[in-house]
Amino acid sequence: MNARSNYARFWPGLAVAILLLGACASVPRQEFDKQAQGAVKKIALLQVPEPKEISVINIGGASGMFGLIGGLAQAGDIQSKTNQYTDKMRQMNLQMGAEIAQALQRELKKQNYETVYLSDQRPAIKNENQADYSAIRTDADAILDVWYVAVGYLSTANSFDYKPWVRVSARLVSAKDHSQLYFRAFNYGADLTSEGIENVGADPKYAYRNFDLLMSKADESAEGIKSGVNPIAVRIGEQLR
Secondary structure, three states: OOOHHHHHHHOHHHHHHHHHHOOEOOOOOOOOHHHHHOOOEEEEEEEEOOOOOEEEEOOOHHHHHOOHHHHHHHHHHHHHHHHHHHHHHHOOOOOOHHHHHHHHHHHHHHHEEEEEEEEOOEEEEOOOEEEOOOOOOOOOOOEEEEEEEEEEEEEOOOOOEEEEEEEEEEEEOOOOOOOOEEEEEEEEEOOOOOEEEEOOOOOOOEEEHHEEEEEEEEHHHHHHHOHHHHHHHHHHHHHOO
């Protein structure tokens, strides 16, 4: 077992974020075939939850080269920075769920869909890959479930700078039988190429050489995160044409 796997065990809240960084991970995707799926005219967008934390992750830290002890030190540093930045963004009332919900409704209307936002409904989660939509109440033809996998700033092994990092998954299911009609994953900003994930570039002005600079420019860096919302919503809308 490598150092990353070991210290992930000691930091269960951080383990998912660290594992998400694996560039070799493959994410399945399903294209939407409007003709094959029949008439989908009305889409119910489920509540988009706010991310639990706004991550600040450096996976190129020198401590990662020194086995378990160094890995634990790096994990602790990541969690400390994440906690500080999350607190700052909460104080600024960063609303990522509301931002993308509004953008998605706008983009779906451009594609001539009738939309409704089910702001109080979420599916039951079976596991990391499956959700149960049987309790969702709607008269729409299809249900769109969008959620944040990760939000924050990331410094990869190939970059000295912290760059915006927004990872989003989107699933469309039939409201009648809950069969999957579409699934895509998107990665905005810091590029961790993974098979099946669509990468969207970020404006290079949202790059910060260190954590102190990131915190000192909190207003600007918050814009950097929010700037990922619209291009992802546009792509979802286009892919559901």
